[in-house]
Amino acid sequence: AAFAPHAVLPQPYGAEVAEFGRPSTAGQSAEARAAEAAAVASLARELGIGPDEEDDFTWIAEYGLQADALPTGWAMQVDGQSGQLYYIDGQTQASSWENPLKPYLQRVVDIGKRYLKEP
Numbered sequence: 001a002a003f004a005p006h007a008v009l010p011q012p013y014g015a016e017v018a019e020f021g022r023p024s025t026a027g028q029s030a031e032a033r034a035a036e037a038a039a040v041a042s043l044a045r046e047l048g049i050g051p052d053e054e055d056d057f058t059w060i061a062e063y064g065l066q067a068d069a070l071p072t073g074w075a076m077q078v079d080g081q082s083g084q085l086y087y088i089d090g091q092t093q094a095s096s097w098e099n100p101l102k103p104y105l106q107r108v109v110d111i112g113k114r115y116l117k118e119p
Helices: 030-046 051-064 102-117
Strands: 074-078 085-089
Touching (some): 030 102, 051 102
């Protein structure tokens, strides 16, 4: 049985997102699709989602990369040199490489893994 508590967190936009946190468009470049896939894969690894768990949990990483999912006042940007995402707290202007949702997303992944072990 797959773990997909979509009532806990809404389903992500879908497999393709043109820009981080925005719905895909018909004219999306291969480069934009590759960048989105890399960001999702990176966050999934940070959350401890293994290759054998991607079908069950990748949606959580996808959700965590939606701009409207970030806490109020936070923004997501792409570093021009590395291409990596970073996050800015609009209230303090502090920036971080770590997604501010990571502890919460991690909790959902952990609960899902426990559920799959002992439903």
